[in-house]
Amino acid sequence: MKISAETHPLTHTIDAKRGPLDLKGYEKVGGYEGLRKAIKELQPLEVQQRVKDANLRGRGGAGFPTGIKWSLVPMGPDAGAKYLVCNADEMEPGTFKDRLLMEEAPHLMVEAMIVAAYAIGACTGYIFLRGEYVVSANNLNKALAEARAAGLLGKNILGSGWDYDCFVHTGAGRYICGEETALINSLEGRRANPRAKPPFPQISGLWGRPTVVNNVETLCNIPSIVVNGGDWFKGLSQGKTKDGGTKLYGCSGRANKPGCWELPFGTTTREILEVHAGGMKGGKKLKAWLPGGASTDFLLPEHLDLPMDFDTISKAGSRMGTGLITVVAEDQSMVSAVRNLEEFFSRESCGWCTPCRDGLPWSVRLLRAIENGEGKPGDIEKLMTLTKQLGPGRTFCAHAPGAMEPLQSAIKYFRGEFEAGIRAGAATAAVQA
Amino acid sequence: MSNTTAQPVIKLADLGKAPPFALSDQERHEIIDEMHHYPDPRAASIGALKIVQKHRGWVPDAAIPVVAKMIGTDAADLEGVATFYSLIFRQPVGRHVVTVCDSISCHLTGYDELRVALEAKLGIRFGQTTPDQRFTLLPICCLGACDRGPTMMIDEDLHGDVDPAGLDKILGAYS
Numbered sequence: 300m301k302i303s304a305e306t307h308p309l310t311h312t313i314d315a316k317r318g319p320l321d322l323k324g325y326e327k328v329g330g331y332e333g334l335r336k337a338i339k340e341l342q343p344l345e346v347q348q349r350v351k352d353a354n355l356r357g358r359g360g361a362g363f364p365t366g367i368k369w370s371l372v373p374m375g376p377d378a379g380a381k382y383l384v385c386n387a388d389e390m391e392p393g394t395f396k397d398r399l400l401m402e403e404a405p406h407l408m409v410e411a412m413i414v415a416a417y418a419i420g421a422c423t424g425y426i427f428l429r430g431e432y433v434v435s436a437n438n439l440n441k442a443l444a445e446a447r448a449a450g451l452l453g454k455n456i457l458g459s460g461w462d463y464d465c466f467v468h469t470g471a472g473r474y475i476c477g478e479e480t481a482l483i484n485s486l487e488g489r490r491a492n493p494r495a496k497p498p499f500p501q502i503s504g505l506w507g508r509p510t511v512v513n514n515v516e517t518l519c520n521i522p523s524i525v526v527n528g529g530d531w532f533k534g535l536s537q538g539k540t541k542d543g544g545t546k547l548y549g550c551s552g553r554a555n556k557p558g559c560w561e562l563p564f565g566t567t568t569r570e571i572l573e574v575h576a577g578g579m580k581g582g583k584k585l586k587a588w589l590p591g592g593a594s595t596d597f598l599l600p601e602h603l604d605l606p607m608d609f610d611t612i613s614k615a616g617s618r619m620g621t622g623l624i625t626v627v628a629e630d631q632s633m634v635s636a637v638r639n640l641e642e643f644f645s646r647e648s649c650g651w652c653t654p655c656r657d658g659l660p661w662s663v664r665l666l667r668a669i670e671n672g673e674g675k676p677g678d679i680e681k682l683m684t685l686t687k688q689l690g691p692g693r694t695f696c697a698h699a700p701g702a703m704e705p706l707q708s709a710i711k712y713f714r715g716e717f718e719a720g721i722r723a724g725a726a727t728a729a730v731q732a
Numbered sequence: 733m734s735n736t737t738a739q740p741v742i743k744l745a746d747l748g749k750a751p752p753f754a755l756s757d758q759e760r761h762e763i764i765d766e767m768h769h770y771p772d773p774r775a776a777s778i779g780a781l782k783i784v785q786k787h788r789g790w791v792p793d794a795a796i797p798v799v800a801k802m803i804g805t806d807a808a809d810l811e812g813v814a815t816f817y818s819l820i821f822r823q824p825v826g827r828h829v830v831t832v833c834d835s836i837s838c839h840l841t842g843y844d845e846l847r848v849a850l851e852a853k854l855g856i857r858f859g860q861t862t863p864d865q866r867f868t869l870l871p872i873c874c875l876g877a878c879d880r881g882p883t884m885m886i887d888e889d890l891h892g893d894v895d896p897a898g899l900d901k902i903l904g905a906y907s
Contacts, residue, residue, distance in 0.1 A: 488813065
């Protein structure tokens with residue numbers, strides 16, 4: 300298929316060999332038309348309405364409708380200082396999509412940060428970028444400087460009387476910074492502990508002011524929605540699902556050609572794995588897959604033909620999450636894979652609430668014992684109890700409940716592998732007795 | 733984590749004799765630039781610590797009260813921030829920091845072999861620094877380059893599809 304702005308709004312300007320376009324190059328292929336149209340022809344609430352019409356859903360993992368998120372922000376002349384924050388803390392294991400946009404299409408990101416800020420009436424925007432994304436930081440800062448010099452950022456943007464500036468804020472590690480209220484604390488220069496909700500950030504966020512936090516990919520959809528409208532956006536998914544747009548899908552793990560591609564929303568995992576990622580490496584069979592990051596439930600080969608969208612994957616017992624699948628081959632121990640996942644969550648817990656701080660290391664100890672064949676009878680039941688005690692509603696934020704998703708689904712589908720690690724342990728204990 | 737490079741021993745009798753910690757003019761300028769991005773200068777906490785680390789390799793204890801004063805917070809608060817973030821180093825590190833991704837996609841594509849080869853090649857474990865102060869080895873969570881696993885970073889450079897057999901060549905570029 301020919302790649303154009305109409306079919307691939309996120310990636311049409313990307314050419315990895317050439318590198319990112321500068322301001323002139325980006326404007327030549329339609330760049331900043333979304334911004335010009337928004338500022339010259341539309342009121343902020345009209346921009347919000349377009350995003351609502353498109354029914355754009357958040358691409359950071361939760362799938363919350365962006366237009367509805369924005370509509371909770373107080374508007375009008377008395378609303379005071381408001382902030383737009385881009386969550387560019389991409390740290391969900393198995394996810395590598397936002398890096399692509401920021402490294403290769405930095406001006407799209409900058410344009411999106413201006414249009415979205417205009418829609419909610421923000422005075423300042425921050426791109427909260429993980430510290431390890433050095434190339435992204437350089438490319439974004441260069442694009443911001445070009446935009447500032449051209450009058451697209453700063454005072455009286457395009458003669459509209461609206462002042463707005465945007466900065467890159469780089470982090471210093473810790474996965475929890477991706478949780479939106481922890482991110483706000485981190486941005487304020489504090490430890491990245493999550494905050495209680497409500498109040499939601501749209502009412503009281505950064506420095507107690509109304510704040511919108513959106514993911515990189517979500518924001519990058521905004522300029523083209525402003526130019527082309529909601530119906531065009533809905534049509535991008537080609538009827539594969541009721542949600543509109545394209546999605547950066549990807550595949551990593553034991554695939555032949557891992558990568559990240561912009562495809563119609565609702566493309567099946569089979570197409571992603573077999574057509575785009577070239578199938579499983581070394582002719583191995585697929586054993587299980589994570590739909591979109593470490594904090595999503597494992598699914599099986601029988602789920603390959605489901606369209607990758609929020610509702611379908613949710614009905615199958617998992618979550619689409621970030622939409623970048625991780626594939627596990629038949630010769631991989633599931634106990635070892637889950638132990639790796641729980642070690643990650645355990646290390647990255649911020650320690651704020653007890654179930655997460657103490658429960659996650661406990662799950663790691665149990666899984667290590669089972670992996671080494673030293674599990675004791677009752678260990679699987681203990682793990683199952685943990686999936687409840689660390690589940691939704693028991694913790695301050697979604698970190699621990701997310702951690703329990705791959706664990707509960709691995710036990711559900713591959714219980715025999717866990718039992719094998721306990722039988723061996725019980726046998727050893729009997730001999731020693 | 734243990735570290736072969738112990739922090740200097742401070743004897744009570746010597747306290748007060750050491751020259752007071754001072755930021756360089758360059759560090760001060762960079763921190764002030766960073767503070768200008770925010771209505772509340774405290775938001776520059778992490779940025780300021782990263783600036784100190786960029787110039788010194790790590791953030792010594794003595795830097796904390798000085799930086800805290802500059803950005804208008806107190807030392808205990810900034811200490812809490814400095815110890816929270818995994819990429820703020822509170823002990824001296826080698827001239828180059830090697831961070832190896834140990835998350836799921838790299839776990840499935842050869843992380844274990846890479847870690848074993850690195851530990852053997854450098855003669856150190858995670859959290860340690862080589863005796864010649866050349867490399868510090870650390871684990872890190874997903875580097876967002878899962879299509880190129882196994883991955884690692886050396887300082888600010890990302891290395892993907894790392895073949896343990898090719899480590900000599902990669903490490904050789906960092907003296």
